Amino acid sequence: MPKIICIGEILADFVPEGKGHILRPGGAPSNVAVNLARWGADSAIISKTGDDFLGRFLTGFVKSNHVDVSCVYKIKGYKTGLVFVFLDKSGERDFTFYGHPSADTMLMPSEIKESVIKKCSILHFGSISTMYKNNGAATLKGVKLAKKYGKIVSYDPNVRLNLWEGRHDAAKKHIKKYFKYADIIKISDTELKFLFGKTPDKKGIKGVFREDQLVFISAGKNGCYVKFGDVFFHSPGIKVKAIDTTGAGDAFIAGVLFMVDKTGKGLCLDEKHLREIASFANAKGAKAVMKKGAV
Numbered sequence: 525m526p527k528i529i530c531i532g533e534i535l536a537d538f539v540p541e542g543k544g545h546i547l548r549p550g551g552a553p554s555n556v557a558v559n560l561a562r563w564g565a566d567s568a569i570i571s572k573t574g575d576d577f578l579g580r581f582l583t584g585f586v587k588s589n590h591v592d593v594s595c596v597y598k599i600k601g602y603k604t605g606l607v608f609v610f611l612d613k614s615g616e617r618d619f620t621f622y623g624h625p626s627a628d629t630m631l632m633p634s635e636i637k638e639s640v641i642k643k644c645s646i647l648h649f650g651s652i653s654t655m656y657k658n659n660g661a662a663t664l665k666g667v668k669l670a671k672k673y674g675k676i677v678s679y680d681p682n683v684r685l686n687l688w689e690g691r692h693d694a695a696k697k698h699i700k701k702y703f704k705y706a707d708i709i710k711i712s713d714t715e716l717k718f719l720f721g722k723t724p725d726k727k728g729i730k731g732v733f734r735e736d737q738l739v740f741i742s743a744g745k746n747g748c749y750v751k752f753g754d755v756f757f758h759s760p761g762i763k764v765k766a767i768d769t770t771g772a773g774d775a776f777i778a779g780v781l782f783m784v785d786k787t788g789k790g791l792c793l794d795e796k797h798l799r800e801i802a803s804f805a806n807a808k809g810a811k812a813v814m815k816k817g818a819v
Contacts, residue, residue: 527645528781531570531636531666532653533628534586534596536578537606539770539817548817549585550607551628552650552682555771559778559808560819561590565785568592568644570666572659574627578604589819597635602627609770621687629656632660641669646708646781650682651699654804660717667705676784676791679706680777683715692718706737707791708784710777711804724749726756738791738798740805742776744769747806755795759802762810771818772809779805 532553538545549558553569560567569591573579575598582604587593594694605626607619641647647670654660670677681699688695696719703709713724720727725743729751733739741749747761783801787793793801812818 527567528557528560528567528785529570529641529644529647529666530554530567531631531647531649531663532659533605533626534569534571534579535607535626535628536582537607537609537818539609539768541816545608546816547581548819549582550609550771550818551582551605553648553653554582554586554591554679554773555774555818556648556778556781557591558586558589559775560782563778565782568595568640570595570631570640572597572599572627572635573630574598574602574604575600576604578606586806594627595635595637595640597631599627599630602630604628615757619684619686621684624687625656628653629659629661631659631662631664632656636662636669637664638648638669641675642668642673644670644675644680646676646785648678648680648777648781649702650680651702652682652684652687653672654698654702655687656710664818668701671705676707677705678708678710678777679703679783680710680717680773681719682773683718703737704732708780709733709737710740710773710780711739711741712773713741713749717739726751736791738793740780740802742773742809744772748776748802750802752793752798752799755798757795757799757802759799759806761806764810764814766813768816769813772812773810774818776805776809779808 530553535551
């Protein structure tokens with residue numbers, strides 16, 4: 525079984541093109557898995573799609589990028605999720621979700637196999653796959669199994685307030701519950717402000733995260749901030765012309781996981797390694813914004 529497993533949604537993104545929209549593969553965990561595989565990592569996705577054209581198209585796309593899809597399930601009666609992406613002139617995006625609850629929300633705990641999780645080295649998940657009863661229980665089962673077997677757990681809060689329909693306090697409370705399971709955290713500066721009311725500086729984030737958590741705070745064109753134990757530093761961004769920022773965060777965390785896996789040291793990382801990881805992740809995030817679509 526692949527070394528890096530992502531649990532969560534495979535979705536269809538409709539991104540702006542001319543006066544309309546075009547179909548592109550999406551879903552944050554799926555994007556992470558695809559990026560990893562493209563760079564030569566051994567990755568898999570655990571998810572569920574509808575038994576429909578979009579589900580078959582998306583699963584085929586992910587598989588064609590050499591991601592293991594043996595744990596992607598199909599369900600009748602629920603459609604594969606759709607997301608319309610809207611871009612402003614700077615390439616910043618807004619999302620509108622359709623069809624919720626979609627097929628990915630029906631991933632069941634029984635479909636999370638202990639034998640599969642036991643063989644991985646890193647398990648990655650985001651908050652969207654925890655929002656509903658069934659996929660939330662399934663995701664948590666996977667996370668707890670990973671912890672049981674001493675695997676590295678990676679968490680991206682991936683705040684999408686449109687899904688919460690104005691229930692911002694509920695969103696904060698729910699999303700914050702999962703930080704305690706994470707060994708690696710990727711959080712944007714805006715998410716840090718929303719969830720914790722903090723700014724990305726050493727004083728501002730003091731006490732927010734555990735000392736043994738490896739934290740990357742992404743800051744768009746300004747690069748990222750890294751905290752791990754007593755180490756804290758800023759890694760500058762790479763100046764590029766942003767066309768579409770969709771998937772930039774997914775490429776960034778994929779870059780982090782790729783490099784952590786490549787070092788083969790687990791989380792026994794010194795500042796030199798951390799700076800190399802941050803630079804690589806910044807470069808992958810920057811490259812992602814130079815084209816339309818997440819992957």
